[in-house]
Amino acid sequence: MGMQHFLINLLVIFLSILFMQFWLNQPLRYNRRNEFVMFISLGFAILLCMLFPFKISAGLIFDLRFISFILACFYAHPFTAAVLGLLTIMIRAIHGGEGMWIPIIAIPVLYLVCMWTRPLFNRNKIRIRLLLTSTLVFLTCSGVLLSIHLLFNDLLTFGFMFSFIITHILGMLLTVYLVEYFHTQHLLLTKLIRMEKVEVVSHLAASISHEVRNPLTSSRGFVQMVQESADITEKEKQFLDVAIQEMDRATDIIHDYLTFAKPAPDKVENLSAKNMMEKAIHVMQPLANLNNVVISSRMSNEVVKGNAGLYIQALVNIMKNSIEAMPKGGEIHITSEVHNQTVRIHIQDEGIGMTPLQITRLGEPYFSTKERKGTGLGMMVVFRVIEAMNGEVQISSEKGVGTKTTILLPTG
Template identity: 30%
Template sequence: MEFQFERISLQVLMVLFPFVLFLVFANGKINDLKRKIIFGLICILSISLSLTFAIQLGEGKHLDLRFIPWYLSFMYGGNIVGFIVSSFYIIVRICMGGIGMFPAISVIIVGSIFIIRIQKQFFSWTLKKKLIFSSTFLLIASLLLPIIGSMMMTVSITSTNLSIYISYLLENVIVTWIVIYLIESQIEKTALQKEFQNAEKFNVIGQLAASVAHEIRNPMTSIRGFMQILQASNRLSRSEKEYIKICIEEVDRANSIIADYLALGKSQSNEVSKLDIIREINKAVRSLSTFATLNNVQLNFAQKLPIYLAGNSSRVQQLLINLIKNGIEASSGNGVIDIEVTADYKHVYISISDNGEGMSKESMENFGLPFYSTKEKGTGLGLMVSRQIIDEMDGNIQVNSTKGVGTVLTLTFPRIRKEV
């Protein structure tokens, strides 16, 4: 039997080419559903090409790189795409026949069960850990194929066979590293582009706030004052006074929007101190207690032991009030807001959960972006300010929401133990 160098080289090309094609033409230009469908088709194409140009070891005995697109279909396409790709492979392999199909299908089934169990942890890992785990997993899966095959059928081990097996195992490791590195690089590039676009939007809003907000706020204050004087007049009818009341409410709403613009225009405060976040949350809850009662919403927060982080008290209050107020508005009518604080040695975690209307996937992706709001009269500026404050404090926010069930906001900040 010859070494089949051409087949080994073709295997590398047959796996790499479809994925490179996908990364070039699906560069953030399609929605998530279409991306998964196309990715699944790419995995199927890659498996088909691998099987077509497989390394032949005898009748019904094939070596190829099918495990790589199969593995990627689960990790980057999701369970449904993974099941479809696995089913496609099993059907094709049965049609091809040969005694080699039994070890191949066995590895696919057992491997699928293991991948589903580990999948959720995969995206929390570093790139290095992803590469090491993926290469190790596929190396073991590829190694099991000839081991199970040798147990089921008599295969004479020759120097040529051994060199083919070694080349096959090395191929799996090298190609896995290349493909995952390319996919992760593309994901990182897309995230950086999105972050850069958001930063540009925030910069534009900040400049607009600095140049316009002060000039608008002064005449608005005068208008409100004269409206209040008119409202106190005895010469106006009840309906006219009601109209003036509406005008004052709208002026207040406009002033609130201007205040948000001004907050965006502010640079990071230098007055950073050691804050007891438990105390700050209690202050915010007291400030919003009346608003919560008017909206028939219960605020639950009962922690007392102090937990410290670095920040500016007024900015932290603005952040907490914005987020809790949004939860109250979303849960209006027999609503419940639960606030919890936990900490480990390095971080403080603040959880704000509600049982409101929840958010769609699009709303979660656009959470805190300029001028995006799910409210009828909302501007989205409050959440923009909130995200700005979180960034100032070197924190991050995670949004988990289910439509019709509720939303959980998890804030993470560095924990401090000494005076700042």
Template identity: 30%
Template sequence: MLYVKDILLQLLFALTPFVLYTIYYRDKAVNYSKQFITITCMICLFMSMTFPASVQNGIIFDIRYVIMFFGMLYGGMTTGVFLLVEFLIYRLLIGGQGLVSAIIILSITFTLSALLSVLYRRLSEYRKLITFFAGIIFSIIPIVTMFGTEYQYTIQHLKFNILVMPVQNFLGIWILISLFNKAVSDKELYLRYLQSEKSETIAHVAASLAHEVRNPLTAVMGFLKLLKDDSITREKSRKYIDICLEEIKRTEVILSEYLAIAKPNHSMVEKIELVQQIYSIVDIITPYANMNNVSLEMQHSEDKIYVSANPTEIKQLFINFIKNAIEACTVHATGNVSIRIERQSKYAIITINDNGVGMSNEQMERLGSIYFSTKSKGTGLGLTLSYQLIRSMNGNVTVRSKSEEGTEFILSIPLTD
């Protein structure tokens, strides 16, 4: 039982670098450094030599060979030299009968550790075999050396020397390197995932930017086409030009927001008259609806309904919903989108109804999920951002739809005094 306690204590010291690694690097976006390996190995070596396994004063056994091999494997020769110096100084201070034997054993194992660590790094396909061989040879060398230098002691405590030393050295090397390798591999996968996620985020932001900018540009294009008609009046021309300029300004705002994407978002909230706001949006989106042979209808029960929101964001929100409704109707020769605004209790209810392609139950469940779109060329970002904006206003979105029978979006937004 005493032997088991000694082995378990030394194995605990052997696992110290792995434990410290998992604690220290758990939330860091970098992997281990050689300095970390050197410091943790020196701590581990000091602890194992301070509380060694021993059956005779002056002759001590610990997991110094395990730590030496591990340190040179992950920290390089510099770490090995630091550990060698630490061991020699501390072992000379401890002194005792086994001092000469300890120095002979360490000189052999140090050389082998340097050789095996080089092979380990170069021959990646044989790493398990090299680890196994290191565990065996670092278990045999101390016993053979002790037979030559301390024969009487070795025979007297043969059971201890045959069981304790090989078990703690072999298990120490195998467990420590296996666990540390697994932790390092998982960390590398995590770091690669972070890098790919950054690249993917950039791609998604670019797609989102294109989606958001396309809406005002589509409106500008529609009005510019109308301006080519010689029959329109001067008053209408000026109105169309004003709308185009307004949309270009909105594009500039969108671009500015995306350029500042890394900065904290302090959205300016204002009291907005909803009916007039949606009428202005309908004016903007009408040319796009005409291009797709879709008619727009507007109904409202009251002339003034007020909500608190950011003017640019809520404008983009309704453009996203109405534009999606228009695009859903393009399969029909005569599409129709109706917009109804009413007051219910403490909420403004905006209902957007179309006679388009509709959606299945599965599609409705995924609406608002990031990067999900029912359109073959859509990113889904516009609707995702719209859902998020409504929720940030403590509002709600309800969807009713059937395939080939159209869709109804019901947006609930809290009223403001």
């Protein structure tokens, strides 16, 4: 009879995860709303689990509430998990009985342990996550059963204790795997959509950029000749200067299009990550000085494979975004590290930051955080060049704090 109740609990948890993942994977969802959805979904699962428990006596109630609570501790915000912990304690206190103090004590202890191990969980991939969560739920269930056995002696049979622990472990493994699977599929779908958009822009760039750049270059030369004429007024020279600046801007955009249309480098060579960064910093130093931005670099001298020109352009685009994100000045910190034959280059600024929604759209054609001043081509080039080098770009940001861009490249 107990197994039947536990299976009902598992079904409730699975349904809540399906609802939660469906909602969170929708576009245009904000961080606070995500937390609210997770609170409702996991809170609903905890509530239903505790409404359909297996009762040995009036004071001993068994269900799978710990699975949903551990999910909240690792996947939701710590505050959301804490509120769900309080909700679990309140519901258990309403049930009452002699054994209510055991889970009431277990929940805060489990929360503290989860918060302590959360950095380890976030740093690792699915195998370690499965091992960590299943271990925690095993220790929690064992501690609860041991406490009940010591306090209430012969009320629990070995068969029940075994099924209670095994159901928790299997349920924990399945739920974490489901969450990770849905998240991976969502990332793949997002990447596929971005690649399709990129391909459209790439074909467009290849077809028109050359035809536009040549007449634009000629027009700029004639405008510059007129500007140097002695027959025009100073105000007319200012107008012509604006025209030249806009032509230069158009030329830069076309250059980005051409780079984007052909990201695969003609010449691949061994590059010093440190030397390439120093060259990129040298290019951006005048702009940084103009905006009161200090660039500090502590790079290790690792070797990567790629095209020097394209790689430097990608670094320049990232630093240019960082500088423009700090209108009042600031500092850009550049560091690197090597892990599992992968070079990680971190570029951290103190700018205005971005929302989670803006981060997910970075690299899309024509999406820019600079409102009307940007085209979005700069980050498109960054993603395309780094991908051509068999690398990856990771972005983390917080509004009002800054943005951290991490480039992952295989060592040469």
